[in-house]
Amino acid sequence: MIEINLDKSSVRELNEKLQGGSVGDKFSINNTVGKHALSVGLTTDVDVEINGHVGYYCAGMNQKANIVINGNAGPGLAENMMSGEVRVTGNASQYAAATAHGGLLVIEGDSSSRCGISMKGVNIVVGGNIGHMSAFMAQSGCLVVCGDAGDALGDSIYEAKLYVRGKVKSLGTDCIEKEMRDEHKKELQQLLSQSKMSHGVEEFRRYGSARKLYNFDIDQVDDY
Amino acid sequence: MSKDNPTLIESATFPRHVIAEIQRAAKTGIYDIRGFGAKRDIPTFDDLVFLGASTSRYPLEGYREKCTTEVVLGNRFAKNPIHLKTPITIAGMSFGSLSAQAKESLGRGATIAGTSTTTGDGGMTPEERGHSKTLVYQYLPSRYGMNPDDLRKADAIEIVLGQGAKPGGGGMLLGQKISPRVAQMRNLPEGIDQRSACRHPDWTGPDDLEIKIQELREITNWEKPIYVKVGATRVFYDVTLAVKAGADVVVVDGMQGGTAATQDVFIEHVGIPTLPAVRMAVEALQEMDMHRKVQLIVSGGIRSGADVAKALALGADAVSIGTAALIALGDQSPEFDDEYKAIGSAAGFWDDYQAGNDPAGITTQDPELAKRLDPILGGRRLANYINVLTLELQTLARACGKSHVHNLEPEDMVALTIEAAAMAGVPLAGTDWIPGKGGI
Ligand SMILES: Cc1cc2nc3c(=O)[nH]c(=O)nc-3n(C[C@H](O)[C@H](O)[C@H](O)COP(=O)(O)O)c2cc1C
Numbered sequence: 218m219i220e221i222n223l224d225k226s227s228v229r230e231l232n233e234k235l236q237g238g239s240v241g242d243k244f245s246i247n248n249t250v251g252k253h254a255l256s257v258g259l260t261t262d263v264d265v266e267i268n269g270h271v272g273y274y275c276a277g278m279n280q281k282a283n284i285v286i287n288g289n290a291g292p293g294l295a296e297n298m299m300s301g302e303v304r305v306t307g308n309a310s311q312y313a314a315a316t317a318h319g320g321l322l323v324i325e326g327d328s329s330s331r332c333g334i335s336m337k338g339v340n341i342v343v344g345g346n347i348g349h350m351s352a353f354m355a356q357s358g359c360l361v362v363c364g365d366a367g368d369a370l371g372d373s374i375y376e377a378k379l380y381v382r383g384k385v386k387s388l389g390t391d392c393i394e395k396e397m398r399d400e401h402k403k404e405l406q407q408l409l410s411q412s413k414m415s416h417g418v419e420e421f422r423r424y425g426s427a428r429k430l431y432n433f434d435i436d437q438v439d440d441y
Numbered sequence: 442m443s444k445d446n447p448t449l450i451e452s453a454t455f456p457r458h459v460i461a462e463i464q465r466a467a468k469t470g471i472y473d474i475r476g477f478g479a480k481r482d483i484p485t486f487d488d489l490v491f492l493g494a495s496t497s498r499y500p501l502e503g504y505r506e507k508c509t510t511e512v513v514l515g516n517r518f519a520k521n522p523i524h525l526k527t528p529i530t531i532a533g534m535s536f537g538s539l540s541a542q543a544k545e546s547l548g549r550g551a552t553i554a555g556t557s558t559t560t561g562d563g564g565m566t567p568e569e570r571g572h573s574k575t576l577v578y579q580y581l582p583s584r585y586g587m588n589p590d591d592l593r594k595a596d597a598i599e600i601v602l603g604q605g606a607k608p609g610g611g612g613m614l615l616g617q618k619i620s621p622r623v624a625q626m627r628n629l630p631e632g633i634d635q636r637s638a639c640r641h642p643d644w645t646g647p648d649d650l651e652i653k654i655q656e657l658r659e660i661t662n663w664e665k666p667i668y669v670k671v672g673a674t675r676v677f678y679d680v681t682l683a684v685k686a687g688a689d690v691v692v693v694d695g696m697q698g699g700t701a702a703t704q705d706v707f708i709e710h711v712g713i714p715t716l717p718a719v720r721m722a723v724e725a726l727q728e729m730d731m732h733r734k735v736q737l738i739v740s741g742g743i744r745s746g747a748d749v750a751k752a753l754a755l756g757a758d759a760v761s762i763g764t765a766a767l768i769a770l771g772d773q774s775p776e777f778d779d780e781y782k783a784i785g786s787a788a789g790f791w792d793d794y795q796a797g798n799d800p801a802g803i804t805t806q807d808p809e810l811a812k813r814l815d816p817i818l819g820g821r822r823l824a825n826y827i828n829v830l831t832l833e834l835q836t837l838a839r840a841c842g843k844s845h846v847h848n849l850e851p852e853d854m855v856a857l858t859i860e861a862a863a864m865a866g867v868p869l870a871g872t873d874w875i876p877g878k879g880g881i
Contacts, residue, residue, distance in 0.1 A: 232659045253652045258589055258660030273649070274656040278589040293643035297587055315643040316584035318628070334642040335584060337628040354638065356628045373636075375629060431633040432616055433471060 224248040228255065235282075238263040251291065256284055259301070276303045279320060292329075295322045298339055304412075311348070314339050317358070323412040330367065333360045336377055342412035352379055353389065361408050363416055371424055379424040380405050382416055393427045462705075473705040474613065476538075476794020476804060478606055478742065478764055479697045483714045485742060486751040488861030489854045490870065493840040501839040508835045509845045512759050514736045515597060515666020515689035518658070522666055522689075523575055523597055526555025527831045528759035528846060529749055531766050531823075532694075532740050533579045533599060533670075535561030537614050537623045538701030538794065539767075540811035541568050542819070543803045546770050548573035549816055550823025554831075559599060559761075562612050562637050564626050565591040572816070577668065580657070583612060583637035585627040589660060597690075598657055599668040600650070602641075602679075605698030605741040608672025608712045612637030613702045617797035620806040647682040654687040668692050673718035673741065674711075680725035684735050692761065693722045695741025699764035701804065702795035715741035715752075717864035723756030732756060733847075746833020753834070754849035755865060769826035770819040771801045 221231050221244060235244060235256055242263040249255060249269035256265050256275060259282035267275070270288040276295040286294075289307035298317040308326035315331070317339030324332075324341070330348030333341050338358045346364035353369075355377030365383035372389020378401070379392075388394075402418045409416060451457065462473065494500040501508060516522040531551045536544050538561065545568045551558040557575035564586020570576055578595030580587065592598065603609065614623070614635045624631040644653050654667055669683040670692035683691045695715025700708060719739050726732040739752045740761035752760050764772075778788045780800035786793065794804040802813035838846045841853045855870040856862035862869040863876035 228655075228659065229663070233662070236662075254656040254659045257656055260589075273652045274643070277656050278592075278660055280589060292649070296643045297584060297589070299589060312643040316587060318588070331642070335638065337584070353642075354636075375633075431630070433634050 218243045218245050220245045220247065222247050223250070223252060223255075228252055231255065232257060235259055235263065235265060249288070253291070256282070259284070262301075270307070279303060289326070290324075294324075295320070295339075298322065308345070314341050317341075319358075321408075321411060327364070333358075333377070336360065340408055342408055342414060344414060346383070349386075350389070352377055352392075355379070359404065359408060361405065361412075361414075361421070363414055371426075373430060374424075374426045376426065378404070380408075380421045381424065382421045385422075385424070388424065391427050391430045392424055395423045395425045397421070397423045474615070474702055474795050475705055475708070475792045476699070476701050476703075477708075477792035478699040479709050480792075481709055483697060484716050484858065484860045484864055485697070485714065486716060486748045488716070488858045489751050489856055489865055489867065491750070491754075491837055491841055491853055492855060494842040498842045500842050501844060503836060503839055506839065507844055508839045510831055510835060512736075512847070514738070514759065515668070517666075517689040517735055518663065518687065519597075519666040519689050520662070520664045521596070523557060523577075525557060525575065525759070527827060528753065528757075528834075529554075529743075529827050529830050530556050530577075530738065530759055530761045531558035532699075532761040532763040533559035533561040533577070533601070534763055534767075535563045535612075535614075535701065536566050536569065537561075537563040537585075537618060537627070537806070538804060540802060540805055540814065541566055541622075542811050542814045542816045543767070543770060544569045545572050545816040546814060546819030546823060547766060548576070549820025550766070550769070550827065551575070553820060553824035554827035556827060557596065560591075560595075562614075563623065564588065565594070566626075570594055572820075579670075581612075581637065582639060582641045583627075584642065585629075585637065592657070593661055595665060597666040597668060598661070599670050599692065600653070600657075600688075601670045602683075603670070603672030603674075603694070604700065605672045605694030605696050605712050605715070605718075606700035607703045607707045608674045608696075609639060610703065610707050610711070611639035613795070615702060615795050615797070618795070618806045623806060647686050650682075651686040666690055668738070670694060672696075672698075672711075673713045673715065673721075676713070676718045676721035677725045680722045680737075681729065684726065684729055684731050688735060690736045690738060691722065691726075692738040692740065693718050694761075695739070698741035699767075700794075714864070715739060715743075716861060719752055719755040719757055720864065720866045726756070733758070746830040746835075747837065749830055749834045750837040750846070750849060751854065753846055754853050755851055758847065765826070766823055767803055769823045770803055771814060771822070772799075772803050774801055777801055 246267045251272045253272035257277040260280045262281045265284045267286045272291040274293040279298040281301045286305040290309045292310040294313045295303040296315045298320045300320045304323040309328045311329045314322045316335045325344040327345035328347045332347045332351040336355045342361040349367035352371045356375045362381045366385045369389035371392030512528045514523040552574040559577040577597045581601045616632045666689040668690040669688040671679045696712030736758040739757040775788045777800035799805040802810040
């Protein structure tokens, strides 16, 4: 275990060390005190444990690394992640996994507004609730919410799949409830076990795109 | 008034093109979406002239005495600033709006001419990276095709906050241009109308932008210059905030800047012309004592070496060209006039870049049309054109007695109209009057 204390090391030194890690390396990071851009741009299969709260863009653009944050995360957690796994034991602020292309983000607590905005293939599992405008323009990947979803869920959604266990305050434009077929149950089951959530798949409903905004149609103009 | 019948008087309020637009709107129910830039008459660099040297200053000998054009971009924080032979760069134009061949031509042309080219919405293609010695990677609100591997392959990063053709607006790529390759790069189904967001998904204000810049630097080892591109509106404040957020380079794109697909109402009615935008940007940099420390790139309607020289004289470090570069590749070529006519246009008027049926094979994803552009020939034409602009720029700089094009200054110019004098902050010719001086 390589320990990095942010009381002594700068963010630059931290990221340099993490980015230079070899497969299987294990890092433990302490004294984060909400610093920004921690553990960003990793490209190898290393294990990173961050003890404490983190600021903006933690785990940004992650590739392959396994990152666990024992605390809360600020805005833009795991933004544009490509692969690997990021887990936060507390809550996450706005825009978690924004535009992320792959990998798995697990938020054990709640996630604020715009969770999964423009997601492009990432899988996100939230243990608690998510805020308004989540999965806005979500393109692909899955967003699993074990609690409730806020206003305008999945507004202008493309091909992403949304699974919500609790209540949905309102659905955004062009987002509708869809049938849960076997393939969806299987997919959801896999995501729940991968993220170590114990709920049953039958407790969830699925939402996705009505695909009415895909090509401009003057008769849908009020929906834009 | 009609030429053939003097009793027919055309309305100034309802001229034929306005009538045609009302008729088109009534028929289709959708606003006009098009490419190209603003077509209305606005004050431009044409309204400025240089005061060549004579008794009070002496000129430099053309072709003999040195007049250097090299420029360094991004030496504020980046470990590896960009070095260019000429201050004329190629603006960001997306693969998707342009064919792969067109992108390759831009890379080839820029490389021969010793300058940089820029990716665009939709990400970086291997063709483009492979053929561009210096490639700037755009970081856009849509993040289509945004990939950290490509980010690390780039020579500089340009955070796009806006474009002159549509400040405050997002992008559009209509279904006709969403080919399998474009769809795959953008993670979207084929053939759908694809909207690009108008603001970044993971921050809102300038304080967040500062942290975003830190993140990008951390991911790229503080090596790459970070540009921030804005559409010209509240230029003074936007440039100030971009510099405060940590930009190495600021790109200001005036309202006449080109676009691949934007609502006509946006193109013609939002943003301010390039002419005042340069002056406002320079004032912002000077006020922070950052002029020449944070470099300024100006774009929007740059066509000639005279435009370049005037932008530089007002204080820009470099310029960017979009539309003119496409024309150099073959856009608007009379060679295709019959085909332009067949689709209701004509060489010199073609602006349906969004339609995907470009006879010149530039703004298209149709493999047959795209084949018409030979990237080697296209690259050569673009390099020729950039070289001509550079020579023109040097000619004007020498005439003003300058041994480096960056030594051009506002004092070398006067304005031909009161509007241009006020906007550019140089005196009206024959007077020492600069209208509105003291304001920003
Ligand atoms: C076909 C085309 C595609 C463009 N795509 C982008 C883009 O993806 N991102 C961007 O920031 N600007 C884009 N622009 C704007 C250019 O980067 C640049 O700001 C503009 O073309 C400069 O004005 P000019 O065309 O008068 O030279 C595009 C312009 C054109 C003509």
